[in-house]
Amino acid sequence: FARDLYEAWTGLLLDGDLATARDAVNFLFNHQQLADGSMPRNSLLNGKAAPDTFNTQLDEVSYPIIMAYQLKMTDNTLYQNHIKPAANFVISHGPSSGPERWEEQGGYSPSTISAEIAGLVAAADIAKVNGDTQSAQVWLGVADDWQRSIEGWTVTTNGSLASHPYFIRLSKTGDPNAAISYNVGNGGPTLDQRSVIDAGFLELVRLGLKPFNDTAVTESLPVVDTTIKTDTSSGSGWHRYNGDGYGDGASDGHPWAPSGKGTGHLWPVLTEERGEYDVSNGDTSTALALLSTMKNFASGVGLIPEQDWELPNLAPSPYGTDPTVASIGFQNGHPAGSAAPLTWSAGVYVRLLVDLTKNSVLERPADTYNRYVANQQGQTSLTVTAPPDKSSVNGSPVTVTGTSAAGNTIYVAATNIDNNSETTVVSTLTNKSDGSFSVSVPITGGTTVLNTVAVSPSGATAHDQRTIVFDLTPGKVVFDVTDPSNDDNGPGNYAYPTASDFHAGAFDIQEFRVIISPDGSTVTFKLQTRDLSPTFGSPLGAQLVDVYVHNPSAASSNTSTAASFPQRNYAIDSSAAWNRLIEVQGFGQRYIDAHNNTVGTVAISANAISRFITFSVPTSSLGGQPGSGWGFTVTLTGQDGFSPDQARGFASTPQPFQFGVCAAPSSNPHCAVDPSTVPKVMDTITPSGVSQSNELDYLLHTPVTLHDVVIP
16 A cells, blocks of 8 residues: 555654665555556555555555655656656546545545645655756646645535534535535445544644644644544544444444444554644644553554554453454453554654654655745636636647736646546746737647646746546548437437436437548447436446447348347347447447357447547457448447346336336327337437437337438
């Protein structure tokens, strides 16, 4: 874990073992870092991603940069190959992406964003050493913005735990006053975000982003102590957050695994973090007492665990008890059934001890402290007018326009998050008369995050972030057909499910393309919908697309007019008999011939901004390269992994997770049919002269027969 290694590394740094500290940095960058600049959640000892790795945690991307800065590891090779990609990953994914440090929730987290800011400031200093002033200005501008914004994202002013503002564990959307509830996990409760408390905001002080006497910090400490502090026979400790279920069960001591449910206990590392805060504010006597508590929490010399038991003593279970529920027995103020020793605990014990000998937080980065605490970082003005956020663009370059103060320098960093954080930075001066600017930024195909930073002559900054998509598939477009909007109602009477997961336009086809790759080896199909919001945890979670491919050269014995499954309740016209069926969705795929044999694998992607579902197959697997006379019968409906035909079912009227044959009860004969008999097609592309309302009308046609659209 890059996070745990950083925490242990602070002990090495302060203890003076700089050789091992450098080895830790080199391990992270040379063996663990991924091609896009990020770090895996955790790795094997050889640096390869561990089997249980998941997601990307932005503090783990940021900490190695801080480590390199504090060791003065500024050589150009390390900078260009490792530090620069990491910083560009952070600016293009932060401030909120992936889980926070407890790995169970995503959102705007004080501890995670603190690491991001400190990492970017550190990267900027290393960039300056290497003569890369443009990147340095971008990273500092982003860091300044996030430092100014963090309290607005994570301090609630209307929470129920105090009559004054206080930090919460995280806000889900960046609005800490929103009435949003979430389940904390591990069998714990579902709570309003404003009532979930941890002490992660202390990282703002430790990393030099806020002074120890910042009002939001000092007013939050009593809330922390009331909510998650417990005094034990060994001293005071703190829980990760209220409602934590990660640990041995409180009532019977059963282990957290394998049920994944239990009770969280006190973490000695949090006692250390509070001690570091006490060093910051000059309360060394309390900090020394907390250091002693950490020692008391250990099971032996140096064996400080992950968690300690804060409850009354609990006897072990009788011999022979099922080990999945047996308690090993616990004593108040001593180790719970967690990892021991925890390297994180050992490392931070050393750093608190050394900090106390010098009466200073020695691992605090000097650059952040000087920028945000010793001095007041200035803010200038910036308004970006184009391109719109979350918009699709048609090519490169992209023109970024806006206004700032006259005489300011504008820097625009374009980071392609689909291409290993490839970043281009351009700059320009604002117009001397009105502060306007216009700058052309080259981009490549994919999703690009634009970070625009204004810097005044005095060094004041402002920042804007937006995302654009250049949905480029290289090659020759051999077919491109559009479909009318708002015809996502089948024959005219269908209605969407009522659950909020289903967004208007999710089943409305806008455009369909067929593209041959430059080398002819791949055929790519692109289907655009009116809305492609991620659903059920997938970019393509709502939709089920079927493309029935008609190759005019295919032998009739190798074609079919059947639908993908009989339950779809339609057939394909004989003139469009298919020899390949490509079916794509967010949770599976089918690519078969007319005899139901799998002929290959489909590469599938989806983009919420361009609203294109993109899927590709090898040209050889299609039985030829699409050209004149080839036809495509295209259908769009809802996917349902619990349905035998993978398609979402119908009811007479819409239900939360079923389409409605009609929007409401009606005397219309279309509304009186058995819902299980209607064709499962919300939208299709019809050839010239054929109306969708007629083609899908199940009262006029038995069975409903679909026609293809043909390459001229």
